[in-house]
Amino acid sequence: MNIIVCVKRTPLTQEVELEIDGARKDIKKDSLVYFINEWDNYAIEEAVLLKEKFGGMVTAITIGREDDEEVLRRCLAIGADSAVRIDPGTLVLDAYLGSKILAETIRGMSYDLILTGVQTSDLNNGMTGIMLAEHLGIAHSAVVTGLEAEGNSARIKMELEGGIDEVARIALPALLTIQTGINEPRYVSIMGIRKASKKELRVIRVEDLNLSKEDLIPWTFVEEIYQPPETEGAVMIEGEPEKVALEIIRIIKEKGADL
Amino acid sequence: MGEIFVIAEHRQGTVRDITFQMLWKADELCRRLSHSLTVVLIGGKDLPFKNELKERADTVISIEDDRLEHFDADTYKYLISGLINERRPFLTLIGHTPWGMDLAPSLAVKLGLPIASDCVDILVEDGALKAMRQIYSGKLFSKVAFKPSPGYVITIRPGSFPVDKAGDRHGEALAMQTPSDIPEPRKKFLEFTDSGAGETDISQADFLVSVGRGVGEKENIAIVKELADLMRAVISCSRPVVDKNWLPKFHQVGTSGKSVKPRIYLALGISGAFQHVAGITGAGTVIAVNKDRKAPIFRVADYGVADDLFKVVAALKEKVKK
Numbered sequence: 291m292n293i294i295v296c297v298k299r300t301p302l303t304q305e306v307e308l309e310i311d312g313a314r315k316d317i318k319k320d321s322l323v324y325f326i327n328e329w330d331n332y333a334i335e336e337a338v339l340l341k342e343k344f345g346g347m348v349t350a351i352t353i354g355r356e357d358d359e360e361v362l363r364r365c366l367a368i369g370a371d372s373a374v375r376i377d378p379g380t381l382v383l384d385a386y387l388g389s390k391i392l393a394e395t396i397r398g399m400s401y402d403l404i405l406t407g408v409q410t411s412d413l414n415n416g417m418t419g420i421m422l423a424e425h426l427g428i429a430h431s432a433v434v435t436g437l438e439a440e441g442n443s444a445r446i447k448m449e450l451e452g453g454i455d456e457v458a459r460i461a462l463p464a465l466l467t468i469q470t471g472i473n474e475p476r477y478v479s480i481m482g483i484r485k486a487s488k489k490e491l492r493v494i495r496v497e498d499l500n501l502s503k504e505d506l507i508p509w510t511f512v513e514e515i516y517q518p519p520e521t522e523g524a525v526m527i528e529g530e531p532e533k534v535a536l537e538i539i540r541i542i543k544e545k546g547a548d549l
Numbered sequence: 550m551g552e553i554f555v556i557a558e559h560r561q562g563t564v565r566d567i568t569f570q571m572l573w574k575a576d577e578l579c580r581r582l583s584h585s586l587t588v589v590l591i592g593g594k595d596l597p598f599k600n601e602l603k604e605r606a607d608t609v610i611s612i613e614d615d616r617l618e619h620f621d622a623d624t625y626k627y628l629i630s631g632l633i634n635e636r637r638p639f640l641t642l643i644g645h646t647p648w649g650m651d652l653a654p655s656l657a658v659k660l661g662l663p664i665a666s667d668c669v670d671i672l673v674e675d676g677a678l679k680a681m682r683q684i685y686s687g688k689l690f691s692k693v694a695f696k697p698s699p700g701y702v703i704t705i706r707p708g709s710f711p712v713d714k715a716g717d718r719h720g721e722a723l724a725m726q727t728p729s730d731i732p733e734p735r736k737k738f739l740e741f742t743d744s745g746a747g748e749t750d751i752s753q754a755d756f757l758v759s760v761g762r763g764v765g766e767k768e769n770i771a772i773v774k775e776l777a778d779l780m781r782a783v784i785s786c787s788r789p790v791v792d793k794n795w796l797p798k799f800h801q802v803g804t805s806g807k808s809v810k811p812r813i814y815l816a817l818g819i820s821g822a823f824q825h826v827a828g829i830t831g832a833g834t835v836i837a838v839n840k841d842r843k844a845p846i847f848r849v850a851d852y853g854v855a856d857d858l859f860k861v862v863a864a865l866k867e868k869v870k871k
Contacts, residue, residue, distance in 0.1 A: 303685045303686060303688060304686070304762070304820060304841065305840055305841040305844075306841075307843055308685055308688050308689060308843075310689070317685070317689070385654070385666070386657075386658070386663070386664070389654075389658070408650070411685070411686060412684065412685060413684050413691075414667055414682070414683070414684060414686075415666050415667065416645070416650050416666055416667060417650075417653075417654040417664070417666050418654075419654075420622075420650065420651060420653075420654035420655050421654040421655065421657070421658050423655065424654065424655040424658035424659055425658060429623070429735035429736060430622065430651065430655065431622070431651060431736060432622075432647060432648075432650040432651035433647040433650060433651075445739075447742070448647060449647060449805050450560075450646075450647050450648075450741075450805075451565075451646065451647070451804055451805060452745060452804075452805070452806075452807065452808070453743055453744055453745015453746065453798065453799075453801075453805070453806055453807060454741055454742070454743055454744075454745070455741065455742045455743070455744050456738065456740075456741055457738075457739040457740045457741070457742055458736050458737055458738050458739055459736070459737045459739060460735060460736045460737075461735040461736070464735070467650070470788070470789075470792045471788075471791060471792035471793075474793075474794065507696060508696070509657075509663035509664065509695065509696050510663060510664075510665050510680075510693045510694065510695055510696070511693065511694045511695075511696075512691055512692070512693055513679065513692045513693065513694045514691075514692045515684065515689050515690065515691045515692075516689065516690050516692075517689065517690070518683075518687070518688075518689070518690055518845075518848065519690075521848050523847055523848050523850075523853070524835075524837060524847045524848075524849075524850040524851060524852055524853030525851065525852050525853070526847075526852075526853045526854070526855065527852055527853065527854050531856065531860040531861050531863065531864035532864050532867075532868070534854050534856065534861055534864065535861060535864035535865045535867070535868045536868060538815070538836055538852070538854070538861075538865060539865070539868055539869065541834065541836060541852060542756075542780070542813055542815075542836075545812055545813050545833060545834045546812055546813075547755075547756045547780070547781075547782075547812065547813055548781065549780055549781070549869055
């Protein structure tokens with residue numbers, strides 16, 4: 291079973307104060323720490339689990355600059371066999387353009403499954419995977435939390451709302467967007483990443499793909515990003531933990547809990 | 550005068566709230582832009598809620614067929630693109646739900662219509678359509694403009710607009726036949742399962758002590774559990790805790806877990822992703838403890854503490870014991 295996994299390197303932004311850059315279209319990124327997008331980490335793990343069961347090749351693909359090869363090295367260390375980085379040059383991408391570039395790269399490759407994360411933690415579009423499937427004309431399903439491949443189809447579980455899941459059978463080749471929690475991504479050591487540096491990492495440029503200037507126009511443009519509008523928000527309780535605890539207990543009792 | 554499409558989402562005989570939320574926004578846009586409002590309803594035979602939707606729209610286009618009983622992105626895409634090609638709506642709204650996330654991006658690519666996803670509002674500025682989104686887990690907002698096009702697709706984040714079932718549009722019903730060349734689906738529905746059920750029903754709890762990613766590791770769950778026991782509260786959690794198998798799924802609060810309505814909700818180390826916050830709209834008093842003063846949870850909580858949860862939990866335990 292040959293599997294392609296599309297991944298992205300994204301900044302960790304929990305407990306970080308984000309600053310908007312001068313052009314107001316992006317954040318200042320110099321001091322941020324990057325990691326593989328959380329959803330993509332589950333997608334590459336799922337691909338490697340399938341490879342361990344059925345054999346075949348796993349290829350990891352990203353669109354990004356040289357720094358972004360870090361996530362490909364990580365995928366290779368986990369168990370991907372080869373990796374491709376597509377250098378976008380100076381292009382500003384939206385989900386549509388990203389999906390188009392991925393489609394042109396993947397067209398002609400051999401695969402039974404393409405896995406992506408449901409969404410990325412930075413821009414949260416949740417569209418690149420399904421758009422890619424449509425460009426390639428293959429079956430697709432979103433928010434997948436269970437996957438059992440059986441011959442030329444797969445039994446999949448999709449997460450709906452309220453704890454309800456939908457179970458379906460999908461024809462292969464197919465693209466599935468993978469939800470967090472589907473597996474337990476393995477730990478990768480620095481040594482493991484170093485060892486994987488011998489595996490193939492191919493770099494191609496967007497100019498090398500069969501895309502015209504017209505093809506490379508995004509569908510959407512960020513006009514401006516800004517801090518959320520000030521809302522009333524929470525009444526902040528300040529002070530030492532003891533003082534804070536007393537105040538929380540007072541509120542809880544006031545609201546009728548019997549402590 | 551143009552038209553705005555709202556693609557109705559329904560499951561097991563009930564219209565999903567997202568449908569009414571989209572209709573609320575579509576209604577406002579239609580009044581401002583003098584557009585007409587059309588609901589597109591696809592499903593099995595004799596859908597019970599057709600009349601309910603007529604009050605909220607000028608036209609309810611329905612395609613009812615036994616073959617359409619279960620949602621299938623391919624089939625929906627085929628039917629809706631036929632309608633869009635015929636009627637050329639200015640805007641098509643789809644829910645940013647698991648089903649909408651499967652349908653909308655493929656529909657947009659098939660038709661070549663620019664799309665923005667997971668939007669919390671839609672603006673029209675100098676005649677140009679703009680979408681409002683949240684990025685970086687809700688820490689920042691982004692205003693998005695579109696490449697000029699005769700039509701657009703926008704997916705709406707659940708909970709962005711009110712659910713208002715009353716309306717005064719008294720729309721007409723337009724029943725369409727399923728085209729004979731409808732393609733064979735590549736995905737076959739098998740069943741619905743409930744992975745959210747378990748030994749405790751957190752949706753009935755009066756006092757929840759809820760734990761999030763900030764708890765750090767599995768061993769620390771016990772520290773919070775002790776506090777919950779001392780306070781005679783039920784323990785619940787946010788998604789990352791279930792993803793990491795630190796607590797079973799029936800403890801999960803949020804869109805993909807349970808909606809809860811306790812009198813008191815004590816959120817410990819929960820950042821407040823919108824999927825989580827959507828599950829606590831029915832809660833009475835929300836008290837949040839999080840190291841990150843900018844965490845979105847503080848925008849919805851009644852009381853906040855910007856500190857290390859373990860320090861606060863330890864102090865709480867000591868005071869409650871006394």
